[in-house]
Amino acid sequence: MILHPSFAEQLLWWGGLWAALAALWGSICLWVDRDARQVFGNALPWNMLFVGVGVLFLVASWQGGLSTLPLSALVVPAMTIGYVALRDTKARPGDKILSAAFARRTGRKLFARLGLEREFDRVFPPPSTSGLVRSGPPPRIVLLKKDGTTVDGRGGGLDRETSQAVRTVQEMFIKAVESRATDIHVEPKSSEEYVVRCRIDGILQNIASIPGEEGRAVLSAMKVVADMDIAEKRRPQDGTFTVLMQDRRFDVRAASAPTNFGEKMALRLLDADGGIVKGGLGSIGMKDSIVEQLREITQQPHGMLIVCGPTGSGKTTTLYAALSEIDVHSKNIITIEDPIEYRLEGISQTAVNVAAELTFAKILRSTLRQDPDVILVGEIRDRETAEIAMQAAMTGHFVFTTLHANDAPTTVTRLLDIGVEATLIQSAVSAVLAQRLVRVLCTKCREPVKLSDDLKEKWGIPAGKEVTVYREKGCPACHGTGFRGRTGLHELMVFDNDIRELLVGRPSIQTIRQAARKNGMKTLLESGIGKVLAGVTSVSEMQRVAK
Ligand SMILES: [Zn+2]
Known part of the structure; x- marks a missing residue:
């Protein structure tokens, strides 16, 4: 049998379209599966719906021939848009897809790949928070x-x-x-x-x-x-x-x-309404890659996330942002705090009252009898609290907590120092997140400056390369301070086998840091350098908080 050339051509064309649709459908299925887990807390029935409709079209194109293809070329995008519209009604404000913020974020990511993020920021300036000057009638x-x-x-x-x-x-x-x-x-x-x-x-x-x-x-x-x-x-x-x-x-x-x-x-x-934390992890200035890693960790049924940093470094805000992503209907969430800083619906919150002998450790013990899935322990200050919290983290609870320490590796040695057994830390802790807050430069008045040779050498930037950063100046919009708003610097140390094995030998801070860096941890300083190079903050502001 000899094929008519135009028919062969046609077959190739339709075959190509079929393959492209199949590939598109496959990646949409994978995305829906992951996204539904995060937004609805459950991948079913969304993943099955998409897989099912795909299979239906596969069978139809087998039976009915290529004429079914145009139909599926319409149905797949229509279903996807429908799903996106539905998930947006459930998604946290920072995570909505059909939004200007998402379009800006995606565009910026594409431009960042080409090294054009500054040009992008110039054309599409980041949304700014409300200023001091009010227009219109005063709010009620x-x-x-x-x-x-x-x-x-x-x-x-x-x-x-x-x-x-x-x-x-x-x-x-x-x-x-x-x-x-x-x-x-x-x-x-x-x-x-x-x-x-x-x-x-x-x-x-x-x-x-x-x-x-x-x-x-x-x-x-x-x-x-x-x-x-x-x-x-x-x-x-x-x-x-x-x-x-x-x-x-x-x-x-x-x-x-x-x-x-x-x-x-x-x-x-x-x-009292949670304000910013309601937007979830996506709304607190954290890098997307860290947000994704954190989501993976905090969706585990057990384990422990420790957020560390000095007083006023936004530890509680981050914990609440992470907590706000957990489904309050399917999980029993209990917090123990000193004092209660945000109120969230559907979560039971208890305040520590040392005068009434209600300490973290004491409340934590009674909390465990209320069958919680997720526990937030405001702060670990002593060995007793650390040990009860870690026991809980090993027995089917996910524990969020904070510790007063400078960086992620120091947190580990701090826990060993207060007398917590290495084996307990090994099996209980999932990750440590270190955090600082830097002030964000006012985009109305920041001044461009050349990065000094000294810093270029320190930050590993070739001496010949010209790099522009910004410094603060001050204008009416920022009340003369040169800054408006704050954002976080983050250092996430995920506990993998290498780090867990290290713990038994009472490692030095340096040894832990090296192991963590080998596994891809970016330090607070590196996070700060990134924000300086992106024009978000100034060299002096970054050095003020991350040395
Ligand atoms: Zn200004």
Whole structure:
């Protein structure tokens, strides 16, 4: 039989299309399987649906010939888009696919492969957080006392002076929330002047100054809201209240104290709705490769993830972001904290109370009797807590915790130092993540500078190559600091067999670090260098936190 040439050509064409569709279908099946596990917590029935429809078309093209191909060329993409739309309704905000952020991320990745990420950033600047300057009407804000009664600037049995002061307090909170402040301090500078300072990106900044008389009225108003004794001005007092602003909710811890010019007040804003952590691991500035590794680890039914770093390095935020990715409906999640910093729905949270002898170790023991799947232990401070937590990690629980240590290898020697058995660490710990926070350069005012020869040599960049980095300057948009917002530097040490074997011989920090680097660990410093070269932060800011 002689084939007509055009028929052979046609066969080749259709055969090629068939093969391309089959390959596309295969990779979509694999992706759906992985993605559904992460988004829905279960690969079924999504993977079976995709495999099933594929097989159906395979059979159809066998039986019905090539005429079925155009149909499958339509059905496969349609099904995929349908799946993506559905998973987006369940996915965390940082992980949605049909979003501008995802398009930007994907585009940036492609350009990064060509070494063009800076050019990309210039054309598509990264989304910035809200600034200090507000446009439009002020957002609605409600101050809620502990008993649930609202205090606002309008009437409600308050005299004119107090209701004016309440409005000042509201303004103060709007400003603080918009500039991402974690603390507000209102303190007398002299008997004629009060200053309001906010802790933004970890650093205190002056945001307003109030005349003495009004300042005292503001203090009284805050004491009313926080249920403090207004007449008592000589002793420190504590109180709590809640601030509702737009769709966010903040628990506020207030503490007053006397000074020689009068009373001062410190307010700590706890983001009661989880805020940023709801976006999951994808939303806290972590490299995609580390996010993927962490997800793989924390989806195991047992094991332990330790996040380490100094105070204020964002350890709790990272743990909560990881925790928020776990399905609260199919898993029993219990946290033990000191204090509770974020409130998450569907999770049972307990606060440590040392005065009432409720220590981490004690609560942890009773927690284990409540059949948890996932336990968050706020901090490991002693051998007893470490040992109970590790026993739990070996017996069908996944444990998240933090430890005060400089980097990942040091965490291991710290655990050995407090007397934890090497064999216990070997079998319980899955990974250690070290973390720091660096301030992000304000894109409105950062200045380009040439990287010095000295640093090029240190960072292993060829001397002849010209490298531009940025340094901070300061403008109205960043309140003169040169920075807006913060991002994390990360160092993830996954416990593999090499590292586990090392532990028995009481290794030095250096030995552990070498083994970890051999297995692909990027250090905090390398993570910092990456952020400097990408123009995210400055050399001096990076060196401030990662030495
Ligand atoms: Zn600026």
